[in-house]
Amino acid sequence: MVPAELKYSESHEWVKQEGNTVIIGITDYAQEELGDIVFVEVPKPGRELKQKESFGVAESVKAVSDLFSPVSGKVVAVNEELSKTPELVNKEPYTGGWIIKVELSQAGELSGLMSAEQYEKLIKEGH
Amino acid sequence: MEYIGNTEADNKQMLTEIGVSSASELWSDIPQDKIVTQPLGLPAGLSELELRKHLRNLSDRNVNVEDYACFLGAGAYDHYIPSTVPVITKRPEFYTAYTPYQPEISQGTLQSIFEYQSLICNLTGLDVANASLYDGATALYEAAHLACDHTQRRKIIVSRALHPEYRQVLKTYFSDAGIDIEEIGCAQGTTDLGELRQKINDQVAAVLVQQPNFFGCLEEVEELATLVHEHKALFIVDVYPVSLGLLKRPGNYAADIVVGEGQSLGLPVSFGGPYLGIFSCRKELMRKMPGRVVGETVDNQGRRAYVLTLQTREQHIRREKASSNICSNEALCALAACVHLSSLGARGLKAAATASVIGAHRLADGLKDLPGWRLNFTAPFFNEFVATAPVEADDLNKQLLKHKIIGGLNLGRLYPELPQSVLFCVTEKRGPEEIENLLNILREIKQ
Amino acid sequence: MEKSIFAYQSEPTEYIKSGDSGAIEALIPERFLQRQEPDLPQATEQDVIRHFSRLAGLNYSVDTGFYPLGSCTMKYNPKINEAVADLPGLAGVHPYQDEKSIQGVLELAYGLEQFLLAVSGFQGLTLQPAAGAHGEITGILLIKAYHRLASKKEKRRIILVPDTAHGTNPATAALAGYEVRQVKSDEAGDIDLADLKQNLSPEVAALMLTNPNTLGLFEKNILQVSKMVHEAGALLYGDGANFNALLGLVKPADLGFDVMHFNLHKTFSTPHGGGGPGAGAVGVVEKLIPFLPVPLVKKKGEKFYFDYKVKHSIGKVRSFYGNFLIAVRAYAYFLALGEEGIKKVGRQSILNANYLLRKLKDVYEWPYRRSCMHEFVITPKTGWQVNTLDIAKRIIDYGYHPPTIYFPLIVHEAMMIEPTETETKNTLDEFSAALLSIAQEAQTTPELLKKAPVNSPVGRLDEARAARQLILKYEKAR
């Protein structure tokens, strides 16, 4: 399941653009690989992120995965629901399981991300 | 005496099945010239009878707290251990198991740790406790480490009234690690608040004190806590768990992390180990806590059950990013503490604490009236106190040994500013007649 | 499901007379005192004993059955060791007693050190560390102090660990302030010499190596590895968790290790205590002796004493002198086995492991096709509709403790089996029969494995729930 309208990073985050801000989450493939997600560590709103910078972690019972920001910008919102129901990332990776909202500082970075088609190819190759 | 089950014939048959003609083929990867051919130089094996005699002889050559009246504490305490404790810790199902990696067949260990965690939280008044660390000193280090990580600051302040060995452990671990350790002196036996006020600032990750402190004195923990929190540093308190039968719970005076040496909860003095590192903290620090933690859940049939949890903090998953490198801990010691506290109950713990306090004050009162003796400090104390003797502490203790008494700690060696000083400790095991006897003997010891 | 210790509602037995609790107010100012008693259990002695005895009954242990937990060396724990550790002149000695009054305990500590040096070839030793990982940090701090003294410029900031390393190794190196770099393993399961070469530089302080490694294989290029490490000016740290294989067969110092921790609770038969206490002595070569933690136990004539004058000592890594009563057990083990017995340990452990491997290697996947040392790694065959977790849980139904699973990390679905030398051929035969039967089931009735265990006090646990809802202590309200 790779929604066509989103952009993707090599570290398995998805990006949805809404004007000058983007919503970021992890892909269905990534949540499947991690297994039952039990905790998501999110940054404080206001934090400035650089592209590819780690902004948090997603944890399952026996694995930890760093989350990397596909874009540069300022964190303007985080998904508060995840502190109580981290399993949203498993159940609705592309909707209710979103993780942060970032106000873009380098809008040009978006064009460097993968399309759904490219990302699908990447996971087929087993990365 | 060997503990190998196979006969020569078994071994031969096994080799045949493996398909090698000699066992040495199995270790052909080892450089042949490195295989031991010379004798190792070990003695010949003993029978169990011989072994027991040999160890009995070694044991008989040591003065011990069963045969002598012990007035020595300083981080290792001769408290009464209910007979229930060894009965349970010697159950082979407990002591010959390992870390409960397979929860389905480890519920005994898991539930006992969960209960231990609960008891520690109830004693300290904090939100969470881990399953144990090595000892009080390493628990203190872990707390300081966590504080630096949590606050992203690189300086800690330690009271000089905190156990000297614990401070030494901090220095060893933090040497060359970019963490500054600053010590704060004492006034009248407790941490000098004035000096702390001068030295604390917004670069300080944590302030570390001991309650009651190394001299047995009671720290003004509430004032300390307020000062520490004004600078958004963490307040780390090293407690003597028996004292919590009487003293204010650290959670009530806003301690952030509480550590302690758990030996006084059901473990013999054991020449220093195995002991029990107690660690508990506020909920907000939980995800950076060191060590194993047990949580409650259900099994596939909905039955309540226990399992190791929050494991992503730990070395086997997070490797170089783990909150600590600890793997094996002191689980059986935690079980001992759990049985100890369960047996005594609140009343029993309070009784032990009360009797210790009363005994210590009785001794102090008697001492201060003896010629040449004086008490060093005026601060309120628990069951330990410092007195200056008219003679060298080592000489004094030598004399006491002849009377089957283990005297207090010679403090001069650790605190040059306190020459001829002795740190005395009294527990509930010391009856009034033993205290009286000590005083009578001290009266006779001349300058 | 056993009820909680907090669920009892009886009067605790009186172990200590309460005395005059009214006197306390006169001795300790009010502001220090807690008004409300701590919430501790309300149980009589009989309740307490029944409660914990029932809990004991829910555990699997070495004394109740075969426990082939790889890397943990769950050998038999001789009972005489427990008995002597209780002797009042050992358990009842206060750590701050005068040296003259503790000659027996010092002699014992000194004796154990001599035994450990004899089997390892090192020249200096400390008994202070409380476990293997604690030995690791001790050893790495020794290495750090050594390099610091050797060169003021402080440029060795990296520690290398193989990708097979136990998690404590990288965690330890990071704790000591080092950057951790991982070195690959080659196809045969040894450390990859080319990759090691690439990673070695004047910035490397040490390589932490386990030998036999965690695949249960002897690092056959060990002499070459040691040479390369030393030529780069680095030191070779030995993780001695797997020393059981080598005991009496080869001395680690002869292989080029500069420092190594022993796990007394593995190699030297002291019990694992449900997770501890263990003990982790650290042995070193001559040039590291001046850095050892204080105090050292020394002998002068017939007298034993503590030496605090260690020139460049790193200080102390814990209070007092280590887990002494564990040292007592290890000492008793050495004396019981003696020269001849100790020489058999490594050899028999290797033979037992290879025998078990022989029985299993055609039925399970066997990724590294070499003779193993004291343990080995196998995995489910590709195509089976079950994973290693399922197999492990089914092993419980057959009455055994499962092996270590999902470690080392470089083997997908790893199952690491360590039988130890104390097990008989008969036990190995029975266990291998069980594993062969499970392999059959894996292909014919995989649902049996998926549902396992069914013969245990509880079934599989909801670990995700435990981690999400986080109930970490008993709460009265519930």
Ligand SMILES: Cc1ncc(COP(=O)(O)O)c(C=O)c1O
């Ligand atoms: C290979 C290896 N290294 C290190 C350790 C850590 O030893 P300990 O648990 O005694 O700290 C272990 C055991 O758990 C191990 O298997």
